[in-house]
Amino acid sequence: MSSPIVSLQGISRRYGAFEALSDVSFRIDAAGVVGLLGPNGAGKSTLLDVLAGLATPDSGSLSLFGEPLQAGAPYPRRRVGVVLQREFVPDHVTVADYAELFAAIQGVQGGAQRIIAQARLEGRSKLAVDRLSGGEAQRLFVAASLVHSPELLLLDEPSARLDPVSKRELSELLRRVSAKTCVLMATHDLNEAERVCDHCLFILGGRLRAQGSTAELMATSGASTLEEAFFHFCSARLNPSGDAA
Amino acid sequence: MRALWVLARLRVLDVVRSRSATFAFLGLPVLILLVLAAVFGSGHPFEVRRVTVVQGAGELDAAVARLAAYEGVRVEREPELEVARRKLETRATDAVLERGADGTLRVVVGSKDELWGRGVAGLLPHARLELVQLDRLGYVRYLFPGLLCSSVMFAGLFGMGYAMARYRRNAFLKKLSTTPLGRGTFVLAQILGRGSLVTVQAALLLAVAIVGFGLRPTLGGALSAALVCAVGLFVFSGIGFALATLIETEAVVSDVISGLTLPFTLFSGVFFPLDTLPKGLVAVCALLPSTLMIDAVRATLLYGAGFATIVANLGGLCLWGVLTFGLSVRLFRWHE
Numbered sequence: 001m002s003s004p005i006v007s008l009q010g011i012s013r014r015y016g017a018f019e020a021l022s023d024v025s026f027r028i029d030a031a032g033v034v035g036l037l038g039p040n041g042a043g044k045s046t047l048l049d050v051l052a053g054l055a056t057p058d059s060g061s062l063s064l065f066g067e068p069l070q071a072g073a074p075y076p077r078r079r080v081g082v083v084l085q086r087e088f089v090p091d092h093v094t095v096a097d098y099a100e101l102f103a104a105i106q107g108v109q110g111g112a113q114r115i116i117a118q119a120r121l122e123g124r125s126k127l128a129v130d131r132l133s134g135g136e137a138q139r140l141f142v143a144a145s146l147v148h149s150p151e152l153l154l155l156d157e158p159s160a161r162l163d164p165v166s167k168r169e170l171s172e173l174l175r176r177v178s179a180k181t182c183v184l185m186a187t188h189d190l191n192e193a194e195r196v197c198d199h200c201l202f203i204l205g206g207r208l209r210a211q212g213s214t215a216e217l218m219a220t221s222g223a224s225t226l227e228e229a230f231f232h233f234c235s236a237r238l239n240p241s242g243d244a245a
Numbered sequence: 246m247r248a249l250w251v252l253a254r255l256r257v258l259d260v261v262r263s264r265s266a267t268f269a270f271l272g273l274p275v276l277i278l279l280v281l282a283a284v285f286g287s288g289h290p291f292e293v294r295r296v297t298v299v300q301g302a303g304e305l306d307a308a309v310a311r312l313a314a315y316e317g318v319r320v321e322r323e324p325e326l327e328v329a330r331r332k333l334e335t336r337a338t339d340a341v342l343e344r345g346a347d348g349t350l351r352v353v354v355g356s357k358d359e360l361w362g363r364g365v366a367g368l369l370p371h372a373r374l375e376l377v378q379l380d381r382l383g384y385v386r387y388l389f390p391g392l393l394c395s396s397v398m399f400a401g402l403f404g405m406g407y408a409m410a411r412y413r414r415n416a417f418l419k420k421l422s423t424t425p426l427g428r429g430t431f432v433l434a435q436i437l438g439r440g441s442l443v444t445v446q447a448a449l450l451l452a453v454a455i456v457g458f459g460l461r462p463t464l465g466g467a468l469s470a471a472l473v474c475a476v477g478l479f480v481f482s483g484i485g486f487a488l489a490t491l492i493e494t495e496a497v498v499s500d501v502i503s504g505l506t507l508p509f510t511l512f513s514g515v516f517f518p519l520d521t522l523p524k525g526l527v528a529v530c531a532l533l534p535s536t537l538m539i540d541a542v543r544a545t546l547l548y549g550a551g552f553a554t555i556v557a558n559l560g561g562l563c564l565w566g567v568l569t570f571g572l573s574v575r576l577f578r579w580h581e
Contacts, residue, residue: 052423054423054579077423082420084416084419084423087416088412088415088417089417090417102424105421105425106425107425
């Protein structure tokens with residue numbers, strides 16, 4: 001049996017008195033789209049930061065691709081792609097510049113053209129990134145994070161601020177990518193998650209409430225939609241702290 | 246009316262809640278006042294007159310001692326007659342004391358300084374006053390190295406400090422930290438990018454100074470000055486880098502850099518030599534990276550000094566570079 005792509009055991013992370021993650025454990029064994037679902041402040045971004053090597057857990061163990069990530073150990077950046085919640089591009093940077101930068105950082109020959117083609121921005125490569133529509137920009141960011149063919153792609157609310165057409169396009173892109181890549185995506189859009197995600201993780205108050213395939217989670221909770229399952233597992237409106245869901 | 250007070254209160258809290266903004270708003274003006282007091286506390290710098298004695302002038306020691314006894318007179322020695330004359334031309338000195346080919350002692354001053362020259366010559370037995378017509382653009386040439394170095398200084402401070410703070414604030418550094426890009430590569434790229442812009446800027450300034458203001462640097466002098474500026478850019482990029490690691494926002498970084506402008510300018514000899522400052526302060530100012538840079542560029546561009554003359558300044562600048570980058574690398578964080 002091959003090593004899991006992601007494996008977390010008892011991960012906790014505090015910011016001062018605030019416990020952002022508490023004893024989180026799960027593993028992802030194969031490519032596909034995994035949705036990270038939970039209300040605002042549930043710990044989704046912290047969990048993604050820990051997985052992206054941007055934050056160090058206070059306790060617990062984390063392995064990527066079968067290799068434990070220990071403090072001070074090199075992070076496998078060439079095997080992971082990351083799209084942040086809010087991407088920033090310096091002024092006047094064009095689509096071509098941006099694509100060239102990330103292709104160069106990842107050392108991928110011809111990567112810039114690949115990024116532009118995957119983002120379907122061939123006709124707009126000389127345009128400044130801040131002139132793109134939200135959907136176009138997000139396609140560019142996702143394509144840039146995929147240029148080195150990562151085995152794990154981490155996305156923090158990639159469809160926020162996108163219109164329905166752009167959301168649908170992004171979903172299709174992620175479905176295509178997920179044939180070879182494990183995509184872990186934090187999102188608030190439960191319709192999108194139901195459409196795209198093979199598996200889901202429900203997180204609330206820094207604790208993992210439920211995990212499994214999308215169909216299993218809906219069946220377990222007796223829900224007909226993922227939204228109903230979300231409220232079943234998270235009880236977000238009734239108890240946002242998650243202390244006694 | 247209530248909205249007015251709430252908005253005004255928020256505006257105040259915006260500053261008060263940030264330590265660096267509070268320092269920029271309250272501390273910097275006081276600092277600037279103290280700087281001005283230190284610089285001008287002993288009077289106007291142009292009240293001090295300088296006499297450059299060309300070494301080898303023989304029995305001048307007694308005369309030098311007599312001149313130096315006067316308050317407001319500074320005497321310096323200069324081995325090269327040509328350099329001393331250039332200092333007179335650029336108003337870095339007010340009189341040159343030299344021995345002519347016929348053995349006579351000469352006090353050379355600009356034609357507008359006849360009265361002062363007569364006073365100096367009157368103190369020295371057998372000295373003859375020589376008036377020379379000084380180029381009216383001479384002082385502009387004195388200012389040029391300071392201006393050039395200020396450009397380098399702010400290119401380094403803003404280019405690194407402002408950009409780093411902005412990139413961190415906007416999570417661009419965070420984004421880069423998710424890639425295999427090393428921090429050394431990132432920092433070096435910032436310096437190279439800014440360096441190429443500064444090179445064009447410096448070349449343009451130099452061309453204007455040569456064509457418009459009669460600057461006549463030697464090739465060796467220009468190359469030495471370019472080397473000093475390159476090292477200076479590295480040093481001030483390091484200081485900008487350190488500021489960006491210590492200050493949260495690009496706006497405050499900008500305020501702090503603007504606040505540093507005046508002290509750097511006044512304590513580094515951009516407008517006048519530093520010897521008018523209190524002695525203890527002169528010693529401190531001489532160690533500032535801006536002073537090391539300006540002195541070396543002035544010596545090479547204006548007075549034709551050789552490379553050996555500026556080695557100490559270059560060494561001092563390199564030490565500053567190591568210190569600032571060492572500190573910055575220790576404090577550096579990709580994201581908030």
